[in-house]
Amino acid sequence: MDNPNPILQLKNKISELTATQRKVADYIIKNPVDVAFLTVDQLAGIVGTSTTTIMRLTFSLGYSGYTEFQRGLQEILKNRADPNTRLAANLKDTNRSDLWIRCAENHINNIQSTVEMVSGETLSKVLDMIVSADRIYCTGVRSGLPIAQCLTYGLNRLLGNCDLVHADHFEWTERVHNYTSSDLVIATSFPRYARKVFEYVKMARENNAQVISITDSYSSPLAKYSDFILPCNVGSVAFHNSVIAPMFVADYIISAVAIKVPEKTKQRLNKLDSILKETNYHLT
Known part of the structure; x- marks a missing residue:
């Protein structure tokens, strides 16, 4: 052509x-x-x-x-x-004096479009899957890593059964063969999709683990091996994948889990708070 x-x-x-x-x-x-x-x-x-x-x-x-x-x-x-291509394209339309407003509008639009793409039925099934899992493994690299870290921290505080898996490292290859249908992987990946995240998700699914993917669309490479897709708009005003919309999804999941299992949440938080007080962790 x-x-x-x-x-x-x-x-x-x-x-x-x-x-x-x-x-x-x-x-x-x-x-x-x-x-x-x-x-x-x-x-x-x-x-x-x-x-x-x-x-x-x-x-x-x-x-x-x-x-x-x-x-x-x-x-x-x-x-x-490609980051260079995106940056060059965005620079053509950017007036630096209104960049602050444009950035805010972009984040708001990303969240709004994400809300429109995910149904309440899907969210309900995702929450059921999370609270019923024996073990939860959150993974992501590069722009997906902060979302995986946020979920790991939040879900571990509430449920106590969540681990962060660094897909770029190879430790997971020794453990993934022990996964069962009671285990859940929450994977985060955006263009240009990381091969190691894909390989980890593929192997986890082949070992019967359930998979929830936070990604940019239903045509993501992760979709083939996922039980549920939570699509997020990750466009930015510069070159990078914006984490604001997927972080919104992560924050929703943490909040919704806390509300879904309030008694378990209260018990966990009370125990953690007691430990923090005993160790004089906080300044005030």
Whole structure:
């Protein structure tokens, strides 16, 4: 292909498409991350059209078929995830005098879109899974690590059965084979997804552990091995994955668990508070 940007091609050609093809193109433009990992049959089912319509659309753009079109889409998303690419793109639209406001608005929008993506039913099932687990293992690297640390600290205070797993280290390979269906892994990973987190989640699931993933979309590589996905918008005004929305999710989980099992929570917190007082831990 001379033009490697399928999204730009769709936008430029959309007025020439049939009504059905425009419906497909509109969905792809609005949901490129999802489409990058959907089969042609899955995309057809979601949009409510035939695979033939989608294939004709890709042919009209000059591709040999849906597979080649999808590869081009994946390459665009891969480049967008690169920190230097994101920073350069964001700098074009940034007025440094209003950066403070833009940053605040970005965080608010990320949280709002995250709230809209996660259903109450999913949250209820996630909480049931957490409070019923024998052991909980939280993992994440780079931008996902603070979320894993927050969850480990919060859930351990409430339930006393949570460990932080550093996926970049190799200690987990010696323990993951002992996981059972009573164990729960809460994994956090965002583009560009860390291979070690994926490998850990995959092996944990193969050993029957349950998995909850906090990630950016339902097309995340973690989705294949997860019982539940909690998608978060992690866009920032600079180059990095923003942790604000996923940290909001972590804070919600901790608060909701405390409210779901109040008696157990009170007992744990009272014991911990007694120990802290006995050791004169706090200044005041």
